[in-house]
Amino acid sequence: MVNSVPAIVIAAPASGSGKTTVATGLMGALRAAGQRVAPFKVGPDYIDPGYHALAAGLPGRNLDAVMVGRERIGPLFRHGSAGCDIAVVEGVMGLFDGKIDMNGAGAASAEGSTASVASMLGAPVVLVVDARGHSQSLAAVLHGFSTFDSSVRIGGVILNRVGSPRHEEVLRQACDRVGIPVLGSLPRMSELAVPSRHLGLITALEHGSRASEAVDAMATLVAEHIDLAAVRSLAASTVSSEPWDAAEEVGETAGRAPVVAIAGGPAFTFGYAEHVELLRASGADVAVFDPLTDGLPPGTSGVILPGGFPEEHAEQLASNSVLLADIRRAASIGVPIHAECAGLLYLTRSLDGHAMAGVVDADARFGSALTLGYRDAVALHDSVLFEAGARVTGHEFHRTVLLESAGGQRDSAWGWQNPSRTADKRVVREGFVQGGVHASYLHTHPAGNPKSVGRFVDACARTELADA
Structure with a gap:
């Protein structure tokens, strides 16, 4: 078997330490130095991989052990890093932070954490430390992180937001004290900040040329202040599994090539690279369209409306009346439609007062509370995606809410235990299954x-x- 591509995992003691700047900058700087870089993100995040793709020139991919299972992490890594020289994996939250009370019960869990993924890959961790407020006590922090879990190797540290040459000198002494090499030191800067909104960073596609400029600036900063040769020398991986193969996963196909139209563009940016690969392996002819401006592609036999930020583009989505009519007609004649989160909102009667497709008997509006977390869900009805009783682990991530008609009847897509920490353990019923439509926040x-x-x-x- 071909050896696994060497990898480096960029982690931090806590969120907000600068992982995205360092990881994205490393991808861009290594690429500029002639390396073919495989970009990865731990967890269910859709936004960071968009910036990774700009930096590396390859699709950003996710390594989420909670969503796909531990057994697929190695194969997906091998698949996504094939033909590359090095892989850069950006972590999630703090190094040891993982799935916490997935459905509101039980103790905190390290499942899906950056540390667990690094251990699965056999890859060293580079810890990005926000140096503001740190001095000699940094040695104690690094000692704790390097000894907390023997399966995780802290191979180096990158000092971020360093205030002065003297500050850097003191921090380097602290790192020397615990024997962890410093791979670089980044000064305090503000011009690399990428604008954010209610669910995190603004997506790279929406940010346009400014996203490319920000990524280029990150790569330049990293190239100037981080020892790329030391990073390449440190990178390693012990993954021995065979690469993930979409065709093997889906098995035999029916031999037909239906046109499956996937919404893209600025309003529908949340998707996994493996989705398109699985669709094609299943025999589909995949066509991407932009709901802001396009109609359905000719010959469409199925529609996928993924996640994104339709609430930021509601007026323009509502103005594309041709597509809204296409979607209504497709739903009425039983064309399979798979809608997740943003896709669900697009199928409602209205979104923040703007007319949508009207396929789902509900109105949507932007809310004040963030709904976030993994869900252990059960399919409540047969659909174009799942048989009733199928179990999945999914993820909710939205600030919108649905206002359904009083007394309305519907078949729910999913059921899961109330994720609240209260004693209320009722089953939450979520989503819509009607005809060929499967629409859900999950x-x-x-x-x-x-x-x-x-x-x-x-x-x-x-x-x-049937339509032929």
Whole structure:
């Protein structure tokens, strides 16, 4: 077997330490130095991988052990890093922070943490430390992180937001005291900040040329202040599994090539690279369209409306009346439609007062509370994606709420235990299953549920045959 591509995991003691700047900058700087870089992000994040893709010139991919299962992390890493010289993996939250009370019960869990993924990959961790307020006590912090879990190796530290040459000198002495090499020291800067909104950074696609400029600035900063040769020398991986293969995951296909239209553009940016690969392996002809300006592609036999920020583009989405009519008609004749989060909002009657497709009997509005967390969900009804009773682990991440009609009847897509920490353990019923429509707030990772992709494409092929 070909040896696994060497990897480096960029982690931090806590969120907000500068992981994204360092990881994205490293990807860009290594690429500029002639390396083919495989970009990865730990966890369910959709936004950081967009910046990673700009920096590396390859699709940003996720390594989420909660969503896809531990057994797929190595294979997905091998698949996403094939043909590359080095992999850079950006962590999530603090190094040892993982899935916490997935459904509101039990103790905190390290499952899915950056540390657990680094251990699965056999890759060293580079700890990015926000140096503001740190001096000699940094030695104690590093000692704790380096000895907390023997399966995780802290291979180096990058000092971020360093205030002065004297400050750097003191910090380096602290690192020397615990024997952890300093790979670089970044000064305090503000011009690299990428604008954020209610769910995190503004996506790279929406940010346009400014995103490219920010990524270039990150790469320049890293190239000037981080020892790239030391990073390359430190990188390693012990993954021995075979690469993930979409065709093996979906098995035999029906031999048809239905056109599956996937919404893209600035309003629908949340998706996993493996989704398209699984669709194609299942026999689909994938066509991307922008709901801000386009109609459905000719011959469409199935529609996928992924996550994103439709609330930021509601007026323009509402103005594309041709597409809204196309979607309504497709739903009315049973064309399979898979809608996640933003896609669900697009199917409602209205979004913040702007007319949407009206497929789902509800109105959506922007809310004040963030709904966030993993969900252990059960499919409540047969659909174009799942059989009733199928179990998945998904993720909610939204600030919008649905206002349904009083007394309205619907088949719910999912059921899960109330994630609240209170004693209320009722089953939450969420989402819509009606005809060929499966619409829900729940994000799922197709690589964790590959058979659902094949099931969807089969339903699209049957629709094509019925309409022929």
